[in-house]
Amino acid sequence: MHRLLVALLAALDAVLAAAGGIAVILAPLALLWVFGVGDPDWGALWPASASIWHLGHLVPVTVTLPDAYLAATGIDPTFASFTLSLAPLALAAFTALFAARSGARAAAAGAAITGWLSGSVVFAGIAVLVGVSANAELVASEVWLAILLPSLLFFVPSFLGAFIGAWRVGDDGPVDALRTRIRRLPHAWAEVPALVVRGLAFTTLGLVAVGGAVVVVGLIARSTQVIGLYQASNADAIGATVIALGQLMYLPTLVVWAVAFTAGPGFALGTDTAVTPAGTQVGALPGIPVLGAVPDSTSSWLLLLALLPVAVGVMTGWMLRSRMPRTAGPEPFGPRLVVTLAVAALTGGVGALAALASSGSIGPGRLADTGPEPGPLALVLGLEVLVGLAIMLLSPRGGGDDVDDDRHDIAARSGGNSAFVSSGARSDFPSWPSTDRYPDAPPATAPSGWGHLPGWAGGDTDEPADAVPAGATPTGAPSTGSDSSGVSLGGSLTGTTPAGAGASTKKAKAPTSPSDVPPSDPSTTDAPSSTPDAVPDDDVRARIRAAWAAADGDSEGDDTDHRR
Numbered sequence: 001m002h003r004l005l006v007a008l009l010a011a012l013d014a015v016l017a018a019a020g021g022i023a024v025i026l027a028p029l030a031l032l033w034v035f036g037v038g039d040p041d042w043g044a045l046w047p048a049s050a051s052i053w054h055l056g057h058l059v060p061v062t063v064t065l066p067d068a069y070l071a072a073t074g075i076d077p078t079f080a081s082f083t084l085s086l087a088p089l090a091l092a093a094f095t096a097l098f099a100a101r102s103g104a105r106a107a108a109a110g111a112a113i114t115g116w117l118s119g120s121v122v123f124a125g126i127a128v129l130v131g132v133s134a135n136a137e138l139v140a141s142e143v144w145l146a147i148l149l150p151s152l153l154f155f156v157p158s159f160l161g162a163f164i165g166a167w168r169v170g171d172d173g174p175v176d177a178l179r180t181r182i183r184r185l186p187h188a189w190a191e192v193p194a195l196v197v198r199g200l201a202f203t204t205l206g207l208v209a210v211g212g213a214v215v216v217v218g219l220i221a222r223s224t225q226v227i228g229l230y231q232a233s234n235a236d237a238i239g240a241t242v243i244a245l246g247q248l249m250y251l252p253t254l255v256v257w258a259v260a261f262t263a264g265p266g267f268a269l270g271t272d273t274a275v276t277p278a279g280t281q282v283g284a285l286p287g288i289p290v291l292g293a294v295p296d297s298t299s300s301w302l303l304l305l306a307l308l309p310v311a312v313g314v315m316t317g318w319m320l321r322s323r324m325p326r327t328a329g330p331e332p333f334g335p336r337l338v339v340t341l342a343v344a345a346l347t348g349g350v351g352a353l354a355a356l357a358s359s360g361s362i363g364p365g366r367l368a369d370t371g372p373e374p375g376p377l378a379l380v381l382g383l384e385v386l387v388g389l390a391i392m393l394l395s396p397r398g399g400g401d402d403v404d405d406d407r408h409d410i411a412a413r414s415g416g417n418s419a420f421v422s423s424g425a426r427s428d429f430p431s432w433p434s435t436d437r438y439p440d441a442p443p444a445t446a447p448s449g450w451g452h453l454p455g456w457a458g459g460d461t462d463e464p465a466d467a468v469p470a471g472a473t474p475t476g477a478p479s480t481g482s483d484s485s486g487v488s489l490g491g492s493l494t495g496t497t498p499a500g501a502g503a504s505t506k507k508a509k510a511p512t513s514p515s516d517v518p519p520s521d522p523s524t525t526d527a528p529s530s531t532p533d534a535v536p537d538d539d540v541r542a543r544i545r546a547a548w549a550a551a552d553g554d555s556e557g558d559d560t561d562h563r564r
Contacts, residue, residue, distance in 0.1 A: 007118035010115035014099075031238060056090070061085070063084055078364075086361060086371065090249040093252055095153050099123070099161065100158065104164060112162040120151070120154055120155045120158055123151060123154040124151040163175065198320065215293070221293075222293045230289045232287060243289065253371075265377050267371055270282065316388065317389040320392075320393060321393055349378060355374040355377045358371050
């Protein structure tokens with residue numbers, strides 16, 4: 001896609017992100033101005049909407065109460081001016097998600113940097129307009145913070161979306177160069193960056209799910225107190241709707257508080273207060289209905305909630321372990337240790353950022369301190385997730401770390417027959433003893449799937465390579481003459497050993513003369529030893545014919561058994 005078109009579309013995304021957030025605030029306030037205020041001041045509608053938009057983007061807002069209101073309500077004049085800094089994180093989450101989507105779309109179009117810069121510049125321009133025009137007599141913000149913080153909330157997620165999108169589709173630039181350098185790492189280390197990012201996403205989503213579940217359970221368990229606070233507000237339908245929408249914008253903030261409560265450090269609802277599983281210490285609370293879900297007292301059983309972040313770490317470790325490449329030997333410990341520590345540390349960092357964004361002031365006096373502490377929450381979350389990750393990532397892989405290979409098992413069971421094992425044959429195949437006349441030659445390959453069998457020639461035949469057909473002359477015996485049956489008579493054939501059951505049909509090389517035959521050979525006891533060149537007599541010829549007949553019969557029997 002053309003870069004100019006990508007820039008225009010990214011700018012449109014930025015406009016929609018800013019306009020959508022402002023519209024969500026402006027619409028209910030306009031209804032409240034029309035139906036809830038007898039003589040509305042329309043000039044105050046825009047500053048009030050812009051101030052809420054700023055507050056949702058982490059910009060502190062200073063509120064100054066008029067003297068008439070102080071006199072009518074009897075509020076101490078020292079509380080006439082205070083700061084609101086507890087952000088409704090739903091607005092910040094909306095802007096961040098929209099920005100990440102815009103950056104990813106620009107990367108998919110092949111112009112990641114162009115789309116990222118275009119959208120960020122346009123959103124920063126809108127933030128300038130809103131920041132300059134938002135200040136009024138009753139509400140005001142620091143202009144530089146009103147420009148910087150919303151711009152960063154679009155700038156950073158848009159960059160991350162563009163980077164991830166370019167990583168997926170490629171950009172023929174710095175992202176591809178970085179990816180190439182990572183791929184050149186050793187195989188076990190090349191997967192570490194992707195595993196760390198994936199693990200951080202898993203732990204973040206898991207903790208958000210845990211926090212959301214705790215909020216729902218708390219609202220259900222203390223629904224009576226929540227409904228009682230709604231009734232005590234004496235709000236009409238319009239007022240109740242505005243209150244419900246305001247609490248809905250603070251829902252992500254409450255989820256972070258619930259995560260802090262589950263992990264153990266808890267959160268504060270005022271100066272010198274604490275809401276933790278170990279105990280609750282709060283004073284008078286504002287009449288906000290959702291705060292009715294805060295427990296008045298706790299039980300020691302609530303300490304078991306700390307197992308939920310550990311369970312998130314276990315699930316994350318299991319998913320990461322299933323994506324790690326298997327190796328031929330034991331898995332390298334270093335990459336697994338780095339993934340474990342990096343995911344735990346980054347999870348703690350995300351917890352610290354979330355705690356920082358979800359803490360602040362909700363009113364004057366003691367209400368200036370609310371929310372979780374970033375440091376304790378980061379430390380505890382990191383340790384709990386680390387325990388779960390270590391259980392799955394640092395333990396030996398189930399079923400062994402070696403790659404499944406039959407040859408490993410064969411080597412363990414059949415160490416005595418090294419030639420047979422190294423060939424890759426199965427250990428349960430019956431061994432075939434061989435008396436090959438050339439023992440140093442490599443074994444031939446059998447055509448079947450059993451591997452290499454010594455003494456078998458390659459090809460489609462099932463016959464032994466050196467089987468001697470019946471009536472043929474052995475290759476090892478020199479022929480100097482023959483009798484009437486065609487049997488060679490020139491040398492002693494007594495070196496031939498009749499094949500027994502299960503033995504090879506190969507014939508050992510015959511000696512060149514009867515004197516070379518060992519004296520213990522029974523077939524040569526009657527052979528003349530003094531005259532090696534003498535012609536055998538009729539008795540010796542008969543014995544030779546009988547030995548040949550026995551050898552031929554055994555050879556045919558072996559072939560028949562093998563074919564069977």
